[in-house]
Amino acid sequence: MIIKQILENDTFLREDILRLLNCRDEDRTLLFNKSAGIKEKIIGKKVWFRGLIEFSNVCSKDCLYCGIRKGNKNLKRFNLSDEEILSAAKFAYDNRYGSIALQSGEIESTAVADRIENLIFKIKELSRGELGITLSVGEHSHEVYQKWFDAGAHRYLLRIEATNESLYRKIHPGNKKHDFKRRLECLKSLQDIGYQTGTGVMIGLPFQTMDDLASDLLFMKEFNIDMCGMGPYIEHADTPLIHYAADLLPLNERFDLTLKMIAIIRIMMKDINIVASTALQAIDPLGREKAIKIGANIIMPNITPGRYRDSYKLYDNKPCTDESAEDCRSCLEARVSLADSEIVYGEWGDSQHYDKRRKSIYIPKSDPNE
Numbered sequence: 409m410i411i412k413q414i415l416e417n418d419t420f421l422r423e424d425i426l427r428l429l430n431c432r433d434e435d436r437t438l439l440f441n442k443s444a445g446i447k448e449k450i451i452g453k454k455v456w457f458r459g460l461i462e463f464s465n466v467c468s469k470d471c472l473y474c475g476i477r478k479g480n481k482n483l484k485r486f487n488l489s490d491e492e493i494l495s496a497a498k499f500a501y502d503n504r505y506g507s508i509a510l511q512s513g514e515i516e517s518t519a520v521a522d523r524i525e526n527l528i529f530k531i532k533e534l535s536r537g538e539l540g541i542t543l544s545v546g547e548h549s550h551e552v553y554q555k556w557f558d559a560g561a562h563r564y565l566l567r568i569e570a571t572n573e574s575l576y577r578k579i580h581p582g583n584k585k586h587d588f589k590r591r592l593e594c595l596k597s598l599q600d601i602g603y604q605t606g607t608g609v610m611i612g613l614p615f616q617t618m619d620d621l622a623s624d625l626l627f628m629k630e631f632n633i634d635m636c637g638m639g640p641y642i643e644h645a646d647t648p649l650i651h652y653a654a655d656l657l658p659l660n661e662r663f664d665l666t667l668k669m670i671a672i673i674r675i676m677m678k679d680i681n682i683v684a685s686t687a688l689q690a691i692d693p694l695g696r697e698k699a700i701k702i703g704a705n706i707i708m709p710n711i712t713p714g715r716y717r718d719s720y721k722l723y724d725n726k727p728c729t730d731e732s733a734e735d736c737r738s739c740l741e742a743r744v745s746l747a748d749s750e751i752v753y754g755e756w757g758d759s760q761h762y763d764k765r766r767k768s769i770y771i772p773k774s775d776p777n778e
């Protein structure tokens with residue numbers, strides 16, 4: 409089947425996705441035009457902010473690709489004070505960002521669970537309930553997720569990173585702390601509790617095949633996610649996976665594949681929220697704009713106090729680590745308008761998919777006796 413015919417369908421088979429991932433030249437343009445058209449029709453030319461607060465780079469895990477893994481001793485660890493976190497949240501509120509995202513390394517403990525709950529309460533209080541809160545703090549128990557949801561967090565991003573279990577095992581240590589099934593259970597808990605649930609993968613990992621990427625997209629559709637955050641894999645010198653750097657696709661191909669993944673998921677799941685990840689900009693200065701043009705609708709401006717940003721490098725050459733939150737905002741305004749889109753201030757920008765999913769679950773059935 410030619411690409412044009414594939415793109416006439418709403419649902420893709422594995423072989424369709426493989427054809428789309430491999431398409432080039434005019435076929436690639438057809439793919440991007442289709443995804444851009446769907447975004448404009450369903451979402452509009454709009455982009456919402458999630459002010460990103462990377463509040464701690466302390467992590468108990470050792471993911472083999474990650475620059476802030478526990479085993480990296482060449483890193484200065486930090487943990488922002490509550491006051492610093494609240495002041496960053498206040499900046500987001502004062503600048504009408506609509507939402508913030510709290511992100512950190514993964515530590516499972518009662519003290520961390522209580523601290524995050526308390527921060528959620530305080531952020532809600534300082535913003536009169538107006539700031540939306542996304543959490544991205546890793547795997548925790550159902551009870552802890554519930555407690556944070558009850559406190560007011562309503563979105564959670566837990567990237568699966570690779571949906572093929574054997575690939576997952578190659579990029580994580582083989583122990584209970586890095587268990588694929590637990591990660592899936594956590595995603596299920598989040599969805600069951602009622603979070604807008606997001607996941608995503610890295611693109612261009614060592615050992616990864618095109619078939620793995622097709623499986624990733626089919627997984628996201630099957631799991632019925634509300635939000636997607638995908639980015640190119642960029643190697644970090646202080647990680648075990650650096651030994652496979654010679655086997656990687658060139659950066660420009662990883663970049664191109666990421667755009668295709670974004671375009672395909674936009675066509676497959678028309679109304680979800682899709683992040684234009686910062687990692688795209690690490691490869692191409694216009695990376696995020698390109699992602700917005702072909703399907704992404706969320707940007708996460710970094711509002712972590714500047715002096716800490718250099719120590720939150722999940723990968724090498726992370727951009728914008730030397731900017732203040734103010735610089736970041738003006739730069740992004742210019743970038744978003746370059747992508748022929750506009751930032752929506754003062755709104756949560758929730759996933760339309762989530763609203764429809766919840767309504768389809770909870771709309772009370774009419775009483776046949778009435």
Ligand code: SF4
Nearest residue numbers: 467469471474477513
């Ligand atoms: S990917 Fe997340 S959990 Fe894994 S080492 Fe990095 S911060 Fe920790």
